[in-house]
Amino acid sequence: MGKMLKTSAEGRKCTFPRCTHILSIYNHEAYCHIHLDQVPQEQKPKSLTRPHA
Numbered sequence: 001m002g003k004m005l006k007t008s009a010e011g012r013k014c015t016f017p018r019c020t021h022i023l024s025i026y027n028h029e030a031y032c033h034i035h036l037d038q039v040p041q042e043q044k045p046k047s048l049t050r051p052h053a
C-alpha cells in the first residue's frame, strides 16, 4: 500500500465560470493558477492575528 499523500481528488476543474482547466492534485484551491489571481480573496482571511476573533 502506498502512503496517502495529502493531495486533492483527481480531475477537479477550476470553478471559474467557463474555465475547463483541470486542477492538479497538489492544487488545493478551487481555481486554477490563472484564475486564482483574478478572484477576490475575500474568502481567504489574510490576517490570522485579529484583535478579537
Ligand SMILES: [Zn+2]
Residues within 6 Å of the ligand: 014, 015, 016, 019, 020, 021, 031, 032, 033, 034, 035
Ligand atoms: Zn481557471
